[in-house]
Amino acid sequence: MPETILSVPPADGLFLEDLAAGQSFRSQGRTITEADLTMFSMLSGDWNPIHSDAEFAKATPFGERLVHGVFGIAVVTGLMDQAGWFRTSAIAMLDIEGWKFALPITIGDTLTCRMDITSVRRTSKGDAGVVGRRFTLENQHGKAVQSGDIGMLVRVRTIGEGNN
Numbered sequence: 001m002p003e004t005i006l007s008v009p010p011a012d013g014l015f016l017e018d019l020a021a022g023q024s025f026r027s028q029g030r031t032i033t034e035a036d037l038t039m040f041s042m043l044s045g046d047w048n049p050i051h052s053d054a055e056f057a058k059a060t061p062f063g064e065r066l067v068h069g070v071f072g073i074a075v076v077t078g079l080m081d082q083a084g085w086f087r088t089s090a091i092a093m094l095d096i097e098g099w100k101f102a103l104p105i106t107i108g109d110t111l112t113c114r115m116d117i118t119s120v121r122r123t124s125k126g127d128a129g130v131v132g133r134r135f136t137l138e139n140q141h142g143k144a145v146q147s148g149d150i151g152m153l154v155r156v157r158t159i160g161e162g163n164n
Contacts, residue, residue, distance in 0.1 A: 013087030016129035027079035079113040091153040099148030
């Protein structure tokens with residue numbers, strides 16, 4: 001299936017019936033700022049010099065400070081929320097598997113999130129579904145900086161109408 005770009009978020013989000021393996025969605029971009037790095041350092045308590053000391057970071061192979069790797073996962077969830085994909089249908093995140101940190105994130109990078117639906121199935125009770133999703137966080141150059149699978153439990157619009 002071709003990639004779908006949702007420029008106008010659905011009013012109530014995507015439900016199980018709206019999803020099929022092979023669909024792809026892309027978020028709008030978000031530029032990472034100095035404030036993002038500082039606030040994440042404060043929240044996490046991680047003040048490693050690669051994040052907080054510009055002179056130290058200049059002497060590393062990267063030549064500049066890096067944004068925390070796990071910040072990328074938070075950006076994925078934020079971009080997904082802003083896109084409205086699961087606005088009222090999300091029940092719970094189930095797992096994170098195989099998360100890869102391919103390239104560093106730096107201040108000034110503009111990131112977008114691609115979500116590929118890998119599997120869709122209704123639960124045995126029929127009142128929810130499990131959705132397999134592969135996320136790729138890409139920078140402004142179209143390069144994948146992070147990727148991995150995040151399973152999710154999603155509401156159905158109509159209970160008891162067979163399995164997807």
